Amino acid sequence: MTNKRWIGLIALLIAEAMNLLDATIVQVAAPVIHTDLGGRTADIQWFSAAYTLPFAALLITGGRLGDRFGRRRMFRVGVTVFVLTSAACALATAPAELIGFRAVQGAAAALVIPQTIGLIRSSFTGSALSKALGTIGPVMGLAGISGPLLGGFITEASSWRVVFLVNVPLGIGVLALSHLLPESASPQPPRIDILGTLLLTGGTALVVYPILQSRDWFLLAAGVVLLGLCLLRKDGRLIEVSLFAHRGFAPALVTSTLFFAVMSGLTLVVVLHQQLTLHHSVMRSSLALLPWSAATGIAALVAGQWLVTRLGSRLMYVGLGVQLVGLATAPYALLPALAVGGIGVGLFTTAFFTEALHRVGPHETGSAAGLLNAVQQFGGTLGVAVFGTIFLHHPATIDRAAWVAVAVVVVTVATAHLMRSPHSTRRGRATPEPVRTGR
Incomplete structure (x- = not known):
């Protein structure tokens, strides 16, 4: 039975990695897709945003559906839809088709990802549970590093369509192993807040659409x-209002939105700069992201093992400061700047999630983690919209996007300061359960 649980864990880790791989692979391949399918230049941004927008808006509802109707059942439904829409994306013949399929794919991912922690908890106990949770970080780090490289290699060696077809055998493998996972649900099934979900989804779409497309600020x-x-309504409680009683939680949501907007937006800008301005191949473009991804993974590992227990929340400032150095250097020496910026990302994210969750009560941890994950995805979508638009209007260099990113990170320093509690720099504080980054 124990071996079956560990094999079942493999299915969960593959599903987690598929989400991150799908986002990063498509981002690298997006300019080539646009060249092949035609359409508007803004479609390049939509190939990514159409996925992350419903993913962000539906994450909380996806978690509640698992709590109410069974996490393994919802996990299987989500993976099945993800596989089918991946195949549909590969067969798309027009930009509108691809964007529509990507939106459904993102909704399916929002049904898959929230179930993983609950399924791991129902599969393991004691020290085995800690070991199982500890596998998430390395797997996601490896997926983050390999995603751009895999996207570049597949697109250059074969076709962008194969980028989506990769999900089909992986997803089928996940479904084949998923019977080894135990079914679990919440002993107190939560309400499904349909109105709150519609408000959150519609509000998110209306915020992003004018930036990408219409410039209609109304x-x-x-x-x-x-x-x-959605935030203020009391009935249904899609978002737990009690979380905002904690002084630093609201600033944490703003900090997460701003930080991941820069992180995701600049990744797209680097790819566009490499392919549209410098006319580099897809593979060479993906290699340009390697310093960023590798430095992020290494810095996060070092921070998690040694630095966060010594520096506490002060490590957030160190990470943001290092990232500012990288961003300010980007217009002059891009690859070294990406390496430096990646170090800043790894240092900051480890300290940020520790600080954001340490004052949240045990009964609020799931809601807090889901909300942080949702605003992270929303920030990524916003970053793709804002920084992609800045670059496409000034495509010769990345200077303007880099300096806007500097300004956003400076604001992030201020919002991060508002997160801190008076005793948040003490050493030896217990580190809460990790929050997974969807991108």
């Missing part, structure tokens, strides 16, 4: 209003 304002209504 729509953006309407989106902000819908998001506010």
Whole structure:
């Protein structure tokens, strides 16, 4: 039985990696897809945003569906839809088709990812549970590093369509192993807040669409209003209001949004700069991201093992400072700047999630982690929209995007300071359960 649980864990880890791989692989291949399918230049951004937007908006609801109807059942449904839409993406003949299939694919991922922690907890206990949870970080780090390289290699050696077909055998393998996972659900099934989900999804879409497409700022304002209504409504409670009683939680959401907007937006800008401005091959473009990905993984490992227990929340400032150095250097020496910036990302994220969750009560941890994950994805979508638009209007260099990123990170320093509690720098604080990054 024990061996079966560990084999079942493999299915969960593959599903987690598929989500991250799908985002990074498509980002590298997006300019080639646009060349092949034609359409508007803004479609390049939509190939990524159409996936991350529903993923961000539906993550919390996806978790609640698993709690209510069974996590293994919802996991299987999500993986099945993910596989089918991956095949549909590979067969798309027009940009609108691909964007539509990507949106459904993102919704399917929002049903898959929230179930993994619950399924791991129901599969393992004691020290085995700690070991199982400890496998998530390395697997996601490896997926983050290999995603751009795999995307570049597949697109250059074969076709961008194969980028989506990779998910089909992986997903079938996950479904084949998923019977080894135990079924589990919440002993107190939560309500499914349909109105809250519609407000969150509609508000997120209305905030992103004007930036990518229409420049209709009335729509953006309407989106902000819908998001506010989702937050303020008391019935249904898609978002746990009690979380905001913790002084630093609201600033943590803003910090996460800003930080991951820069992280995702600049990744796209580097790819566009390499392929559209410098006319480099897809493979060479993907190699340009290797210093960023590798440095992030190494820095996160070092921070998690040694630095966060010594420096506490002060490590956030170290990470942001290092990232600022990398961003300010980017217009002059891109590859070294990406390596330096990646170090900053790894240092910051480890300290950030520790600080964001350490004051949250045990009964709020799942909701807090889900909300942080959702705003992280929303920030990534916003970054793709904002920084992609900046570059496409000034495609000769990445200077303008880099300096805008510097300004955003400076603001992030201020919001990170608002997160801190008076005793958040003490040493030896217990580190809470890790929050997975979807990208």
